[in-house]
Amino acid sequence: MFQLKTITTATCAAIITLSGAVNATELKLSHQWSTKDVRHKVAQIVADEVAAAGVDLNIKIFPSKSLVKPKEQYNYISRNLLDMSVFPLSYAAGQQPAVSLTLMPGLVKNHDHAARLTQSPFMAALQDKMAEDNVMVLVHGYLAGGFVGKDKCIVKPEDVKGLQIRAAGKSFEQMLIGAGASITSMSSADIYSAMQTGVLNAANTSSSSFVSYRIYEQVKCYTPASENIALWFLYQPLIMSKDKFDGLNAQQQTALLAAAKKAEAFYLEEAKTQDAKSVETFRNAGVEIAEMTQADFDAWRDIAVETSYKEFVNSVADGQALLDLALSVD
Template sequence: MSGCSNKSENEGSVTSEQEVTTLRFSHFWPATSAMQTDVFEPWVKKLETESNGRLEVQIFPSATLSKPDVTYDAAAKGTIDIGSQLQGYTAGRFPLSQIAELPGLSNSAGQMSCMLQKLYDDGDISSEYEDTHLLFMMGAGPGVLHTVDKPIRTPEDMKGMRIRKPSAVAGDIIEAAGGSSVGLPANDLYTSLQRGVIDGLSMPWSPTGDFKLTEITNAHTNIPFYSTGILVTMNKDRYEGLPDDLKKIIDDNSGKVMADIAGEMFDKEDARFMEASRAKGDIMIDIPDPLNDPAWKGPLLKGSQNYVNDVNALGLDGDAVYEKAKAASASCKA
């Protein structure tokens, strides 16, 4: 989609003879979230400023343009121009990328964002994105168990509980601990908790606060038992059809520079929402090193190995990528 502007060059914008390329960007976060206001909006503004107004990006938050679990496919097909979604929202679509989500690999959003971007840049997971033009990777902070009533101190406490899983990785671990994993999009979680459809959820602090789920949950187990990968990608034909100078502007504002910005935002928001819940008197249970905790080590390692075995069964070298992810984890450790 393109249009024209009547602003003069003296105003720092395009002339009427210059074509404006308008890109539609779809994501599922609320319009008031820090992801929208602190990451996406400044990114869009930078693209527009550096292109002298020749690039215009329209942001569609709250999954108004594409459903959360089909946003990547929508970008691949050209239904949207740019999209952001969790890899875990499309089960089996990004099996190698999701190895980075396994427990013990990441303790912060900054580390997770760095890991994913490095694995992509090094070619270890890039084959999973060949039908689009990947812009940058992000990672949320460690997953936390949030429950309405029953605190979770040990894996046994999850038995009989219905816990929302954000991905296959987290689902494997919840099941290994004895809980029942339930797949639900983030936009449905508030009402599902209200109605008792689920007893709790597994999600980092930042999106838990963004979706106001901290209003309903009152017990929280801070345990880095999985991490969440996130992508931002662009329709390949749309990117390749741009003039070279506009491609360069997009390239200069993609990759690790954006991974770092997003990771910093997530870590800041994680701390803010956790402190707010602590201040209102919620139960806080801290398990900072679960792989060395006698109660948690077994289920976490079992869930991890189950996932890697499933990846191997697809004919992919899950073991090799797991080793690469461990190396990336070490190099990205803050």
Template sequence: MALPDTSRRSRRRATLAAAAVAPLVLLAACGDDDDGGGGGAVELTLAHSYTETQPQHRCGAQIIADEVAAADADMTVEIFPASQLGADADRIASVVSGDVDIDIQGASALGAVYEPVAVVDAAYAFDDGEHLARFFDSEASDELVQSFADEAGVTTLGAWSAGARHFTANEPIRSPEDLDGLRMRFPNSPQFLMNAEALGADATEVAYEELFLALQQGTVDGQENPITNIDSSSLQEVQDYVSLSGHQANSNLVIIGGVWDEMTSAQQDVLQSAVDKAVEEVPGCVAEDEEKTLAEWEETGDMEIVDDVDVEAFRTQADTYLRENFNEEQLAVYEAIRGVAE
């Protein structure tokens, strides 16, 4: 996969970040500092919901912390993985309030504070992870990123795809018709529930932490997640088939709250560079983990891999539904995303 032009991304996002306003945060030491902030040591908290073995932590959060430490910029990043600082919906509120500095978060959860950003997680909005990277590395994303900053008072430092989401169940799912009669678990967010409708699924809301038990007890028949999440939750123990629908380029946005405006421009540059490094690394780590996991499932037979899914049927159905049901702002984001498809 071709790596994005990180120097261009740094310049473009630094410009956006400098223009962003964080109205919910009172700066304690803005003074007349010409260097972009109040200066002094900065201790940042970084939160996410992933385990320490998942690529979002190993190649994302940890690289950010390590790169910041190596830069010796009087700044540190302390990581709190596995939802230690709250579930997704709680953490975005904590970033807005300033209780958490940096969060690695899916776009659908961020829709709680700015609805249009959730469209990034719309079914088949992106053709693949490279398409997502291209969108966020282009001017096509500028309006979304700036509007998100203006509305919520948070700055987007980077974005990556943490792998495509696929269906699992105890029977193959090759077409939208195969979802008939199946109770499929989807996350409880408006965009995910809209995705379920768009794909033809009967959505059942179950907390991620309760998903294994729900599948084991038959409360739900199937679910959808990236390969790395399926493996980390050991869902292959309670599901027979993984159907490679690739219906969503599972997103992670790296966002920071009002502390950004308290940092010097040098510290901002260091943090932005660290995030850019993580944006480069995560997709490759995800791909390696997925390849290893699929090979293990194929060898052990723990999960039968269905690779002849009629993706075009799902894609066409989803596109029609979304265009008919998005509001004007959501549709504008969707069109911007599709506009940079190859």
């Protein structure tokens, strides 16, 4: 009898353990950056905080485009083929044209202005459109960026004339074409090899990506974002399948939202330091550092108004209303 009781107790314990494992939910989070990048760190904060909450929820991170190709992640989330991603939202403009506004030249003034945009009716309107695609935002975040030139500095619009250049999104591509450049589209993960093989003469992306992908090894000159002048700002949130979020229990949802809040605060503060860190990294690598003046910025913005701004309004349903919402944020 004693032996039977012992077996029964052990079996029950095994059943309880197995039941816990079965009930635990695992979410897959994909992104394109290295584990040293700020965007990976944002994802890791969310994963760690959720794990610490003890709500049977595990987030498995797949960095360095190891699970899904960068530009396919939004579509995969929309179709419930992927759970989460830290994602440059302008990549999704082919599926949801309104998100082109998240990389509109000269639209964001600085990091604090970017933070205000994320809490504005403009961002609420964009999130309503994303919800139609089964996509929701967990962590808001904008990153600033600049230009690199393989053989020369890129400061004024005339500097890109005749160059083959990479831009992160449709709106920047339109502005650069208006300045006389030719466009080669690719994710920021592919800039290094394209520079190395001569496919690109110049590129723009975030300060973080320039460092994360070691672009300083392939260029002569870097024009970074400064504290007061940054033509390039891109919204790169942590996004999630709305169906997957709705399928979590109340405790899991609460833990995930609390983790996202902590990660968002980190993201904003770290975003402010990325520009200066990138300048130091490029300078230490022997790369020339150029500076964009207010006059240079205004010249770029004038081209953008006549190209990317105008095209957005003409091609996107309620485009003018969305642009007005963005421009109304002080």
